[in-house]
Amino acid sequence: MSATPLLELRGIDKSFGPVQVLRDVDFSVNPGEVTALVGDNGAGKSTLVKCVSGIYSADGGQVLFEGRPVQIHNPRDAASLGIEVVYQDLALCDNLDIVQNMFLGREKRRGLVLDEPTMEQMAAETLAGLSVRTVKSLRQHVSSLSGGQRQTVAIAKAVLWNSRLVILDEPTAALGVAQTAQVLELVRRLADNGLAVVLISHNMNDVFAVSDQIAMLYLGQMVAQLRTSDVTHAQVVELITAGRSGGLGLAGENGNGKRDTPPTETTSAGADR
Amino acid sequence: MSATPLLELRGIDKSFGPVQVLRDVDFSVNPGEVTALVGDNGAGKSTLVKCVSGIYSADGGQVLFEGRPVQIHNPRDAASLGIEVVYQDLALCDNLDIVQNMFLGREKRRGLVLDEPTMEQMAAETLAGLSVRTVKSLRQHVSSLSGGQRQTVAIAKAVLWNSRLVILDEPTAALGVAQTAQVLELVRRLADNGLAVVLISHNMNDVFAVSDQIAMLYLGQMVAQLRTSDVTHAQVVELITAGRSGGLGLAGENGNGKRDTPPTETTSAGADR
Amino acid sequence: ACGDDAGDGGGSTAEPKIGVILPDSASSDRWETADRKYLEAAFNAAGVKHTIQNAQNDKAQFQTIADQMMTDGVTVLMIVNLDSGTGKAVLDKAKTQGVLTIDYDRLTLGGSAEYYVSFDNEAVGKLQGEGLVKCLTDKGAKNPVIAELNGSETDNNATLFKNGYDGVLKTKYDSKEYTKGPDQWVPGWDNAQAGTIFEQMMTQQNGKIDGVLAANDGLGNAVISVLKRNKLNGKVPVTGQDATLQGLQNILAGDQCMTVYKAIKQEADAAAELAIALAKGEKKAAPTTVKDPEGNRDVPAVLLEPKAIYKENVKDVVADGFITKEALCTGAFAAACTEAGVS
Amino acid sequence: MSAAPPTTVVPPVEVPAAPVPTVGSHLRDYWARVRGGDMGALPAVLGLIALCVVFTALRPNFMTEGNFANLFTQGAAVVLIAMGLVFVLLLGEIDLSAGFASGVCAAVLAQLVTLQGYPWWVAVAAAIVTGVVIGLVIGFLVAKVGIPSFVVTLAAFLAFQGVVLLLIKGGTNVSIRDEVLVAIANRNMPPWLGWALTLLGVAGYALVQLLRHRNRSALGLVTEPLAVVLIRIGALAVLAGTAVYLLNLERSRNVLVSLKGVPIVVPIIVILLVVLTFVLQRTAYGRHVYAVGGNREAARRAGINVDRIRISVFVICSSMAAIGGIVAASRGTSVDANTGGSKVLLYAVGAAVIGGTSLFGGKGRIVDAVLGGAVIAVIDNGMGLLGRSSGFTFVVTGLVLLLAASVDALSRRRAAATGNR
Amino acid sequence: MSAAPPTTVVPPVEVPAAPVPTVGSHLRDYWARVRGGDMGALPAVLGLIALCVVFTALRPNFMTEGNFANLFTQGAAVVLIAMGLVFVLLLGEIDLSAGFASGVCAAVLAQLVTLQGYPWWVAVAAAIVTGVVIGLVIGFLVAKVGIPSFVVTLAAFLAFQGVVLLLIKGGTNVSIRDEVLVAIANRNMPPWLGWALTLLGVAGYALVQLLRHRNRSALGLVTEPLAVVLIRIGALAVLAGTAVYLLNLERSRNVLVSLKGVPIVVPIIVILLVVLTFVLQRTAYGRHVYAVGGNREAARRAGINVDRIRISVFVICSSMAAIGGIVAASRGTSVDANTGGSKVLLYAVGAAVIGGTSLFGGKGRIVDAVLGGAVIAVIDNGMGLLGRSSGFTFVVTGLVLLLAASVDALSRRRAAATGNR
């Protein structure tokens, strides 16, 4: 594990009008590791991701990238730091085809002109690696794709680039058995290649299968960030549904107090279990 | 198992322009049972559902409801037969709030006027039964909901009515652990109350946990429809990814031939395995 | 529904056919109701083929129609230009095609028409100005405040009318007999807009407006409805133009003081006569000429005299056949008609 | 239940009963919403106030009882047409023909009442029926044949100009002299009637609000605190009272005649505002309009007869255009080829959009049309007072419109930045 | 890898290489697409042919060389403005001011060339710069300040009317006498030049198509069969050749003067069509325009500078409006307060929409504007030949427009029914 995390969030707050969604969230991601971010529906996982990728601006708190504080005002800032995101709401352009979507914003060109053949080839290769078999044509509009096919396109789009941090928000939700296996393998491969990966998932099997660390959100608060080897399935489920499990998690039940073990410590120490 | 299936499809074909998506599909659903519909990404599951619910018109084939042939031209026809569907692409009105979405098209009224208090109460009760805890207000626009919350609203909407057939297209894809458990329990409860339930899912654990029958689609063809107790996990996975497994499934590999065991027989006989 | 010959030979050998382009149907109702009717009648009487179209105040449309008429094989083209620029473009194109042209009602500056047939527009304005003075004098108004509601700023005729009445009124302003009040153009001669503009003039003047120079009957009626709302109708003299049914009824009711009658039939007949002659290959002499300052030439012209109409001589318009008694003297106006001697 | 979700079975938890709101928490929430960019009618109202202040500074006459009364009659036709357009815009459709549809209906009115001598109510009924028929035809072409509404109504825009010309015989001005029709936009109610209607309206509002409050409390649902309800009722009473008081002042500039009272169009607009708002907010039909506008496919899947909704909004729009046409005819005491033409349509759409209605559908209220219409009426009214050349007036009108709209825009930008959409 | 997907590990399978298409399979696919409702430009072309047949039946003069040439100059200004509007519509925005923007630019042109005596190219440059500035301002207000484009351009629509009035001093109209400027819309190219340009164009098209075919084949990607490419090139050659041949026929009806050749506006339109199509289809910028129009949020998340794209389309639109204004000024040999007014805007938007551009963004091509513009030009041209009263003309124009559009609508309805959207 490297000394400084690639991405570190400190005390992130975020409200929508009168509703506070994130409360003083700390979170860190190391390069070469898969960090799972788990939490119940509406816990604030997607919101946290969107704060990191510049879709939302956080109300308070700090974002550190390689230890340096950075300001991420829009997705372009995030991309220039090397952050790629697969969003839960996939955000594809329905009126464009698969290739066009995959290269959106980073089209390959020859001079002024788009280099369509190269893009088509690269897209075909990437998709083949993700077990997509039923796509009839790469020139199909994404509006005509099935749910899983859309998700695959979104994933393929994010891994096509030389990024340093890949965040995947429930990437396998709509995927079939084979495709899920491929994506999990891909996630692991990315991390093994030295990238930092954040994986959001509700499937504890997947989480335990590929992650190195698990961060748990409960009602907008980060209850703990622990090494995967230090927790059990049952503990994680209890932490995300009740906010605490044994000595772990928030101090008070349905807690409004601070967590008792600051995550910067827990990441390295693993705490008691 | 009752004698006549509640819903029976015979030889359904469906093409989008030059692309044939469903090919001579037979499928039957019995009341009081959960029938799982599984298949790889892009196999045609959602398209089949949309043909049943009147979103698409099938190019050929027959739909029988309680043994009588019916014509379903639009979702209103389906609703009047007592068919409720949770679509994979959830189809909620972003500009309406949770209560308004749940009662869309079947608003409760007092005379001319909408009966908001009653609807709000009923919505609250249904949602509570689905483990939704983080929704701040039932008067929130659904555009501000998290992915899982949206999905819960869509599910709640479908089970609010006195229907006879409930079709759920990947209902638990975005749900958390507790919510998934609730929905599966709900699915089982619906079937036990005598309704017919079709469950589409990529999660084999869920499928085996709740279903009575499993129907497998492979590249737009129905490879087999079997009783859950008659197949294993591994067989199902093989059938949906390769089209055949041992003596089950399509005749030729990546077959263009007919299946060797017509599903009407397999449902009752269970075939060899 | 047509057996025209294609007309694609030389211009001189073609069968005579007259094309007329009217300017619009919104600024004044004369074009569609009067001019079209009288011209058609004259052409039919002479048995010449003809086509009459309206450009709907759209210059591009105007040129399109001209192109179409030449395609259609007209030998004489009569236009009421929307502005001198497009007018000139059309006239010049016609000339290269060997089509003879007449300026109807509006002179195309720098153009090449054979004749110009019109009313004297400045004279119209002058009659309006004099009419307002007469009505104010009749009312015995002392140092009246005059509001002016001009036509569309983009219509050259509106400018000519204004030159006419401003010539009369300016002497009164200069001699301090009258006070110059608000003076505004009405975009597109829009009557509804005119109502708002006048209402705001009233507000701005705290109601102190004693005479209104409205450039035509439509604007006049808009003014009158505002005055009625303030129960001032009949107390404040209002002018008009065109001797429309509405204007004449307003005069009979005492709400409007005068209008200007332009005997459109005369104008149409004069123009039709010249056009028919041209179509038959004759060239008639015109009674007078008009100086085209831009093209620097004297255009042979027929100029007709407009006529001021007050309550006393409404009957002249009816006598002229411009408006029928049945239309004018309906219901409430029967008594006023009798009083004004309309028969 | 072999491999289903592991171990921990979590008991279903109730949707948390939100804390009972107090006046204080209510105001705090409102302020948080405003700061988050969810401002409702606030920007339009602020824009309106700003305009009034500016015009008063430039022309003190702007703030007179007479001018206040003028505002209502000047803006009435546009507001009425805009109210109907809101329905069409809510579906993400457009009706370019609404202006000339009002012209056609006005021409029918004029034909019958002036040229054919029918009584006023026959003519009014015929005009409204004409509007309904126009709406049915447009709606049919849009919903059933499937031509985009822009094209259908562009065609209708052209055709109706022709129909007006044919109806009123090539552009004559037809006078409206029927006393009842003229009264609509030109006469005022006796002061006592104004007061009586105001009282009735406020009392009705109070009744509805209080009943609703009691109902919800009885069912144990989250409600606003009673104090907030009372404050709202009070505010309405004060506002309506002030307006009626001002309109009941003497505004004649002529000592001989009296001119006071609420213009007759005002109750017409208010009643239509209430009725249409009721339809949109409190009936299933209105709910379906929003649903179709928000997500047509979702509405279809929910079993809503989308075609019927689409046709109906065009019928409502054209009927409102008919009413607008009648008011315009009354105000001008005549109908001509320009009635409903020139800027009427753009002003009406502009009114709805300035008020906050989205052109993409799904968002908008009837009161938006009234507020936006007020902004436009004030601009036209104020510019009329300035009395400058047409060129100048056009330019300044454009700029002022922009200014009024930018208040709203800046608030919405804030909303977008914070993720509240 | 404890509990991950069980047992069967499925090997990744290649995206199946689609079978190599033949001419036959290509045609079958096309037919299946057409039957499925995906008809491309077909409906507009069919509508156009239908219109031509009807008008020729009514007035045989419609089908003369002279009238064919007229069509181009008559439709030019609207087509040019519509081409620019396509960009704005692709984003789901609207520019109501495009018509009067062309008026403003034409007024600038007239000011400089006629009143100030500058050479024509200075004036043209100034007009286009004016267009760019207008676009920048509108784009800034829409993208950065966040006012809806409908409101901004409605304000501009009003303001520009005033600006034109101020620029050309009220109701006067300013003649354009510069020979070069007048030539644009009023003169023809010598016949040999027409042929030379046609040859050049067809050869260029053939080159690009064949190179592309070779490139894709070389990379092993799915391509159309060579025969289809050749057929396409042949069709273009025949079409362009016929048009040029017809335009090079003598069409003067006066024996003394000769009138033949391709009108100078035609190559201007064709070049702009090619350039703008290239920009939209073959550059990253064009791709981004479609992306922002299809899903603005997705485009933003893909790192596209959405604001810049939004501003740029308004700049393109206003620049094209400037060019349209110059052509209109040339055709009218004058500029007045009505230049760019009346129906210009609605016709231009109508042209784009009839051609198949969506008002909701994301769908449309430049050639749509040309096809739709042709439909409108043919209607206007044909109605001009009928020569009836203006009421009648308006009504029939509307109906014909509707008819032309319904061909398209019926095809799209089929698409919706079969689920192809």
Ligand SMILES: Nc1ncnc2c1ncn2[C@@H]1O[C@H](COP(=O)(O)OP(=O)(O)OP(=O)(O)O)[C@@H](O)[C@H]1O
């Ligand atoms: N724009 C918004 N306005 C108001 N509330 C919002 C908005 N977006 C999200 N929320 C609320 O914030 C909370 C967290 O949402 P978020 O999407 O981050 O949840 P999540 O952890 O991703 O859940 P899921 O597992 O269901 O995807 C939810 O309660 C949601 O209702």
Ligand SMILES: Nc1ncnc2c1ncn2[C@@H]1O[C@H](COP(=O)(O)OP(=O)(O)OP(=O)(O)O)[C@@H](O)[C@H]1O
């Ligand atoms: N409108 C359409 N036009 C063309 N092709 C379509 C259209 N809709 C779906 N398809 C194609 O039909 C196939 C089946 O799609 P469908 O959505 O039914 O798959 P699915 O089984 O639901 O897959 P998933 O598990 O990913 O949801 C896919 O290959 C898809 O690309």
Ligand SMILES: [Mg+2]
């Ligand atoms: Mg989420």
Ligand SMILES: [Mg+2]
């Ligand atoms: Mg699916």
